[in-house]
Amino acid sequence: MLDSVQKHLKLYKIRRKVDIDPCLDLSLWAVLPGEQSGYVSSTLDKYKDKTLILTPDPRAEVMGWRLVMSKETNPLEVVPGSQIGNIKEYHRHRYKQGIPEGAEDIPPGVALPLESNLAYMNGISFTKGCYIGQELTARTHHMGVIRKRLLPVQLSAPLLSGRIPEGSDILTESGKSAGKYRAGGDELGIALLRLANINELLHINLPGDTTVNLTATVPKWWPKPANK
Structure with a gap:
């Protein structure tokens, strides 16, 4: 998957002097909203020194936030009161909300942007x-x-x-x-x-x-x- 993403991004680099390299020392987390969905936003300033990125998921409010940080950092320190789930729970949440993601949901060369919402x-x-x-x-x-x-x-x-x-x-x-x-x-x-x-x-x-x-x-x- 990582190789295919790098290859795709390099197609659009054209003549620009841009380096595209994987950041293997970072981890990506999805912070799904709970009953107090506004709580994560209120912690942004307080814990921003422990994160590289903590931002609302741009697709839809129901998908919560995206968190990028060092693999050495515990995400529970960044979002207190949360709990660590698994990738299956994440996919169940987005299926329930109708949020497509990846080549299975949006097949390249087959799916149309507007039909894919x-x-x-x-x-x-x-x-x-x-x-x-x-x-x-x-x-x-x-x-x-x-x-x-x-x-x-x-x-x-x-x-x-x-x-x-x-x-x-x-x-x-x-x-x-x-x-x-x-x-x-x-x-x-x-x-x-x-x-x-x-x-x-x-x-x-x-x-x-x-x-x-x-x-x-x-x-x-x-x-x-x-x-x-």
Whole structure:
């Protein structure tokens, strides 16, 4: 993963004298909000000498904060009253909120920025200069016709074994295609769905004549109107 990120960033360095090197002495933490979500912000000045970066996650308020600091520093010293979770809990939180992340959720060369809700997450500028795909993205945005979006989905029950294959077809009760399953864990996941079908009964047919039912929800953090 690290090698692929470095390779991608170097494509855009062009002739600039910029060095791109990994900082292996630093660690990255996601500080997910709890009941007192404003508490982390109030500690920023008090504990800033122990961190390199402590900033709100730019994607959505429901994702809390991003913390970058030395691997030798205990994150509990920076955010008192918190507890250390694991990567599975982090992914469960973002699946529940419908926050895409990485190549599984946003496949390179396949996913479209607006369908992936990047405009909702400060991931697209409609005022800056040219970028790859700008014309199509801007035209679609201003026309306001976005028929599919990434949405959080919940299975009727966790799978007993294995996981749903990426790209599995999601079908309506009548067998009509409603979208594609992207990724998930246990009973939570994220899927690209037609907005016209999100209130219908949906299911996925798995090998072995197994059918998994699922429901989709519109995240509360989306701006209104949600289907623009």
